[in-house]
Amino acid sequence: MTNTVKLKRDELTSNFSNGDKYDLVIIGSGLSGLSTGLMWLKNTEGKRTLIIEKNSYPGGYSTAYERSGYVFETTQLFPDIIDILDYLEIELDLKQFKGNFMRRLVVDGDHVEEYKIPAGSENFTNYLVEKFPEDAGKIRALMEYSVEMFKQVRKLKAHSKLKDKLIIPFQAPKVVANLNRTYSGLLDKFGINNPKLREVMETFTSFSGVPSARASAILATGAMLSSMTRCFRPYGYFDEFPAKMAQLFQERSGEILFDSEVEKIIVENGKATGVKLKDSDGIIRADKIITTVDPMLAMRKLVGDEHLPSKYVERLENIIMSTSSINVALGLDDKIDMTKLDLDYPYNVVSTGLGTAEKLFDGFLAGDNAFSEDCFHAAVICPSLTTGAKNTITIRCTPFALNGWTEWRENDYERYKKEKERWGDFFINITEKYFIPNLSKHIVVKDISTPATYARYSGSPTGSLYDMASLVTQFGPKRLSMKTPIENLYQPKFAHGLYGTMMNGVQVVDLLLDRKFNNGNSLFAPVSK
Ligand SMILES: Cc1cc2nc3c(=O)[nH]c(=O)nc-3n(C[C@H](O)[C@H](O)[C@H](O)COP(=O)(O)OP(=O)(O)OC[C@H]3O[C@@H](n4cnc5c(N)ncnc54)[C@H](O)[C@@H]3O)c2cc1C
Known part of the structure; x- marks a missing residue:
C-alpha cells in the first residue's frame, strides 16, 4: 500500500536565520515550547525568538504519524483550553463530546461491570x-x-511572593x-x-x-x-494543533530550527548564555533560555551536575519520573463496521478491579511492569470514527518502566521484537475480549511503540510520558521550580497534558514579563485579552 496521507506537521520547515544573539531560545517544539513561544511573541515586540527542535516537525508527544496509509495519533483528548486558543488566535475544527466522556469496564472474574460516564461535572x-x-x-x-x-x-x-x-x-x-x-x-x-x-x-x-x-x-x-x-478532539489529525501553533509562531517572526539537537546548555559564571548543538561547533547565544524537555535530560545532561548546587542535584536524584507505556496502534480492514461497536468516546477503558492501579504502579517502581491476566488496565481509542479516515484503533497501556527495552532494541533486536509481539498480543486479546470481537482477523497494520520508542522520540532518559509523576510528594511547591539554579535558565513544568502544557507557557512568559501578562496567576487569566 502506498503512502497517500500528507500530515500538516510535515508542511513546516526551518526558518532559522542564524542570528548573532537571540533574546530567547526555547528548547523543544512540543506543546510547552510552542505555547511559550506564542505567548511570548504576543506580549513582546521585536524580540528575537528561536525554538530548537531535534525532530523534523513540531509537536513532541502530541502528534500523528502514518504507516502504510493509516494515520495513528499519540494524544486523544483535547481538554477545555478554548479560551487559550481564542487568545492565541488558533483556529481548529474541534468535535465536542457532548454525550459520554468515557466507557469504563471493570472486570471481576467472569463478571464485567460497565459504566458510561457522561461529560460535564453536573x-x-x-x-x-x-x-x-x-x-x-x-x-x-x-x-x-x-x-x-x-x-x-x-x-x-504561579511563583508566589511573600505577600x-x-x-x-x-x-x-x-x-x-x-x-x-x-x-x-x-x-x-x-x-x-x-x-x-x-x-x-x-x-x-x-x-x-x-x-x-x-x-x-x-x-x-x-x-x-x-x-x-x-471535552473535544480535532476533526482532523492531532498533529494539526502543534502544526498551526508552529506556523503562527513563524508568521509572527519566531524562528524554528528543526532537526537540531541541543547537546549542551552553556553555563558561564552561573548564567546560561547559549546552547551548543550536536554535530556543530558553533554556539547559539541567548539572553534567556527556556527548556521544555525532560528535566533529567535538561538539568543532568544538557546543563550537567557540575554546574548545579549539590542540594539541587540531590533533589533531582529523588524525583520520580512518570511511567512509560506500550501503545498498540492497529489499522483495520473495512470489513469491520466501527460505528456499530460503541467506541465513539474519548476513552474506552478496561481494567481489573480496585487495587489494580496500585499493583501496576508498584511493578513500574520496581523497574518493570506488573501486567497479567488478572491485573491489567488499558485504554482503547478510536480516532477514525471522528476523522473519517481508514479504521484505526490505539490500545494505550500504562504503566511500563523502561527496563531493558532500549538495551534490547539496540543490542538484541530479536528479543526486542519478541517482547513487542508478546505484549502486543496480550493487549490485542484483552481488546478482543472486551471491546471488539474478532479484532485480530481485521488487523492490516500493527505498529507497537515501546518504552524505548518513547525514550528515543522524546529524549526522556526514562521514556516517561507525563514528565514528573503526579505524586502528592511532587506537587505544587514540591515540584521543580520554573526558576532553575542557573540564572537566565527557566524550566516550566506546571503539569503534563494539553492543559498543563498551555499553563507552562502562560506561567513562564508571565514570569519573564514580571507578571505584566497574567498577573502572576497560576492559571490563564491574562491582564488584557
Ligand atoms: C501516548 C501519549 C498520549 C497522551 N494523551 C494525551 C491526551 O489525550 N490528552 C492530553 O491532554 N495529554 C496527553 N498526553 C500528554 C501530552 O501529550 C504531553 O503532556 C505534552 O504533549 C507534553 O508536551 P511538552 O512540550 O511538555 O513535551 P514534549 O512533547 O516531550 O516536547 C519536548 C520536545 O523537545 C524535543 N527535544 C527533546 N530533547 C531535545 C534536545 N536535546 N534538543 C532539541 N529538542 C529536544 C522533543 O523532540 C520534543 O519535541 C499524552 C502523552 C502521550 C505520550
Whole structure:
C-alpha cells in the first residue's frame, strides 16, 4: 500500500536565520515550547525568538504519524483550553463530546461491570447518584467540594511572593487543606468507601499512570474537571494543533530550527548564555533560555551536575519520573463496521478491579511492569470514527518502566521484537475480549511503540510520558521550580497534558514579563485579552 496521507506537521520547515544573539531560545517544539513561544511573541515586540527542535516537525508527544496509509495519533483528548486558543488566535475544527466522556469496564472474574460516564461535572454527579443511590449525599458533597477547590486553584500565584503566600490560607483554604492529601485521602474524607464507586472515581488518577493512594488530590481533581467538563478532539489529525501553533509562531517572526539537537546548555559564571548543538561547533547565544524537555535530560545532561548546587542535584536524584507505556496502534480492514461497536468516546477503558492501579504502579517502581491476566488496565481509542479516515484503533497501556527495552532494541533486536509481539498480543486479546470481537482477523497494520520508542522520540532518559509523576510528594511547591539554579535558565513544568502544557507557557512568559501578562496567576487569566 502506498503512502497517500500528507500530515500538516510535515508542511513546516526551518526558518532559522542564524542570528548573532537571540533574546530567547526555547528548547523543544512540543506543546510547552510552542505555547511559550506564542505567548511570548504576543506580549513582546521585536524580540528575537528561536525554538530548537531535534525532530523534523513540531509537536513532541502530541502528534500523528502514518504507516502504510493509516494515520495513528499519540494524544486523544483535547481538554477545555478554548479560551487559550481564542487568545492565541488558533483556529481548529474541534468535535465536542457532548454525550459520554468515557466507557469504563471493570472486570471481576467472569463478571464485567460497565459504566458510561457522561461529560460535564453536573451530569457526572447525577449519573453517579443514579448508579450509587446509597452514596448520593457523599457524591454530591465530594463533587461540590471538588468544583470549589478547583476554583480556588485559580486564585493561586504561579511563583508566589511573600505577600501572596500570606493570603493563600484566606483565598484558597481548600487548596491549603489538600496540599498534602492524596486522591484516595480525599475520597476517604467524604466517606466514599463503596469499592465500585471508588473504582470509577479513581479512573481519573490512572490517566497519569499513578494510583490514587499516591496521586495529588488537587491535581487529580483538576485533571477530572479540566478534561471532562468540556471535552473535544480535532476533526482532523492531532498533529494539526502543534502544526498551526508552529506556523503562527513563524508568521509572527519566531524562528524554528528543526532537526537540531541541543547537546549542551552553556553555563558561564552561573548564567546560561547559549546552547551548543550536536554535530556543530558553533554556539547559539541567548539572553534567556527556556527548556521544555525532560528535566533529567535538561538539568543532568544538557546543563550537567557540575554546574548545579549539590542540594539541587540531590533533589533531582529523588524525583520520580512518570511511567512509560506500550501503545498498540492497529489499522483495520473495512470489513469491520466501527460505528456499530460503541467506541465513539474519548476513552474506552478496561481494567481489573480496585487495587489494580496500585499493583501496576508498584511493578513500574520496581523497574518493570506488573501486567497479567488478572491485573491489567488499558485504554482503547478510536480516532477514525471522528476523522473519517481508514479504521484505526490505539490500545494505550500504562504503566511500563523502561527496563531493558532500549538495551534490547539496540543490542538484541530479536528479543526486542519478541517482547513487542508478546505484549502486543496480550493487549490485542484483552481488546478482543472486551471491546471488539474478532479484532485480530481485521488487523492490516500493527505498529507497537515501546518504552524505548518513547525514550528515543522524546529524549526522556526514562521514556516517561507525563514528565514528573503526579505524586502528592511532587506537587505544587514540591515540584521543580520554573526558576532553575542557573540564572537566565527557566524550566516550566506546571503539569503534563494539553492543559498543563498551555499553563507552562502562560506561567513562564508571565514570569519573564514580571507578571505584566497574567498577573502572576497560576492559571490563564491574562491582564488584557
Ligand atoms: C501516548 C501519549 C498520549 C497522551 N494523551 C494525551 C491526551 O489525550 N490528552 C492530553 O491532554 N495529554 C496527553 N498526553 C500528554 C501530552 O501529550 C504531553 O503532556 C505534552 O504533549 C507534553 O508536551 P511538552 O512540550 O511538555 O513535551 P514534549 O512533547 O516531550 O516536547 C519536548 C520536545 O523537545 C524535543 N527535544 C527533546 N530533547 C531535545 C534536545 N536535546 N534538543 C532539541 N529538542 C529536544 C522533543 O523532540 C520534543 O519535541 C499524552 C502523552 C502521550 C505520550
